[in-house]
Amino acid sequence: MHHSIVVGFNIKKAPIELLEKLSVHHSANGEVALTLMSMTPTRGIVVLSTCNRLEVYATADDADAAIEALKERLVAGLSPDQARDYLGYSYAYRDDMAVRHLFEVVTGLDSLIVGEAEILGQVSRAYKAACEAETTDKLMNVLFQRALHVGKKARSQTSLGRYSVSIGRIAVELAVKEFGDVSDKRALILGAGEMSELTARYLNDHNFSVVMVANRSLEKAKLLAQDYGFEAYPFDHLRGCLERTDVVFSATSSKMPIVTKDLVSSVMESRMGRPLLFIDMALPRDVEEGVANLEGVSLHNINELREIIDRHQIERARAVNEVRQIVEEEVADFRHWVDSLELVPVITALRSYADTIKQERLEVALDKLSELTPSQRHTVDILATTITDQFVRSPIEALKTQAGSKRTKDYVLALQELFGLEGTLGDKPEVRLACEAS
Numbered sequence: 001m002h003h004s005i006v007v008g009f010n011i012k013k014a015p016i017e018l019l020e021k022l023s024v025h026h027s028a029n030g031e032v033a034l035t036l037m038s039m040t041p042t043r044g045i046v047v048l049s050t051c052n053r054l055e056v057y058a059t060a061d062d063a064d065a066a067i068e069a070l071k072e073r074l075v076a077g078l079s080p081d082q083a084r085d086y087l088g089y090s091y092a093y094r095d096d097m098a099v100r101h102l103f104e105v106v107t108g109l110d111s112l113i114v115g116e117a118e119i120l121g122q123v124s125r126a127y128k129a130a131c132e133a134e135t136t137d138k139l140m141n142v143l144f145q146r147a148l149h150v151g152k153k154a155r156s157q158t159s160l161g162r163y164s165v166s167i168g169r170i171a172v173e174l175a176v177k178e179f180g181d182v183s184d185k186r187a188l189i190l191g192a193g194e195m196s197e198l199t200a201r202y203l204n205d206h207n208f209s210v211v212m213v214a215n216r217s218l219e220k221a222k223l224l225a226q227d228y229g230f231e232a233y234p235f236d237h238l239r240g241c242l243e244r245t246d247v248v249f250s251a252t253s254s255k256m257p258i259v260t261k262d263l264v265s266s267v268m269e270s271r272m273g274r275p276l277l278f279i280d281m282a283l284p285r286d287v288e289e290g291v292a293n294l295e296g297v298s299l300h301n302i303n304e305l306r307e308i309i310d311r312h313q314i315e316r317a318r319a320v321n322e323v324r325q326i327v328e329e330e331v332a333d334f335r336h337w338v339d340s341l342e343l344v345p346v347i348t349a350l351r352s353y354a355d356t357i358k359q360e361r362l363e364v365a366l367d368k369l370s371e372l373t374p375s376q377r378h379t380v381d382i383l384a385t386t387i388t389d390q391f392v393r394s395p396i397e398a399l400k401t402q403a404g405s406k407r408t409k410d411y412v413l414a415l416q417e418l419f420g421l422e423g424t425l426g427d428k429p430e431v432r433l434a435c436e437a438s
Helices: 016-022 026-039 063-074 080-087 096-107 118-133 138-157 159-163 167-179 194-203 218-226 235-244 261-269 289-293 306-311 313-341 344-368 374-401 408-419
Strands: 003-010 044-049 053-060 091-094 186-190 210-215 231-234 247-250 276-280 297-301
Touching: 003 016, 003 063, 003 096, 003 138, 016 053, 026 044, 026 053, 026 063, 026 118, 044 118, 044 138, 053 063, 053 096, 053 138, 063 091, 091 096, 096 118, 096 138, 096 313, 118 138, 118 194, 138 159, 138 313, 159 313, 167 194, 167 247, 167 276, 167 297, 186 194, 186 235, 194 210, 194 218, 194 247, 210 218, 210 235, 218 231, 231 235, 235 261, 261 276, 261 289, 289 297, 344 374, 344 408, 374 408
Parallel strands: 186 210, 186 247, 210 231, 247 276, 276 297
Antiparallel strands: 003 053, 003 091, 044 053
């Protein structure tokens, strides 16, 4: 039997320092999936890496062995004591629990910010990367395609989408709350990736006097800035940007801090007492913690954004119950599909048996009715096909309703004995299913 499993860490259970060490840039998801699949007893792998989580979804014949192997690979290179400490923050689920976890992730139920919309796109990208790396199998493809469907369904059929929030929006709202009137304030965005794009979108809705975008690649900074009429600079101009700005929204993919305490200390000397606010949305963090100890400087990171989250908690809570109901229905539906896979050989054998009889009897009948026109022969053929389909429909539907139940084996044995069918319960056909990253 094939199992769905997930092994991971997230910000709700693990300290931010641990996630920083384990973080994988989303552009490397496919490469990491390939490596993990080559070193573990898995059939398919999708790696989901975001600011708030690192999760490995996999399919395997032996769920326990695959889970243990994945855990070992995730902490490979650490000392035994470190590995033990790290794994204490990990979680692992299988089958229904793994499916439910993915559905809760893609709908935003498992997010630090419940209902946040960005996770749907991140899951889609992770699945697409796995498809391109060819690390998915049929079970994985169906699971992730259904997960993306569930994510869209949750937002279209409940009020969750109307109250969705994002890190970028919360960051901007936090700045607006601290400043009050922002019409004379200048903002600086560090980075030009997805989080920076979202932040730029929300900043564009407010009346900051100037918005600057700084990035290691000036071309990428220009691409983001030109969409909103912002200014663009390379990191070489970071000091000058910091001297001019009032608030910094940082969201780069740098592995090391790019804003150091020494840099900010030097900048503050030339700001004539003007305060400076940093909102660090990056993981690993872009701004050294010591920056917060400087006079006139305020620093917020991803762990400090709960205040604005709470303002929407009541509205989101109402939608959460509706989404959980959708998730449970979809988990049950997926489980029924998985259970039904073992019935495919028997159903195929029954259809083949009925079709063989139809063809034999139809040939005999048409030989005796040689005077029929082609149109009439076609009508007789359709009639024979319809009768055959009607004949097998009831036993097939009855068999499908028993998928996964204690009576499944009895139904299969009865059909095999009555019709002399071949095909053993549990024989799962290798059916190819193309990746569809939505």
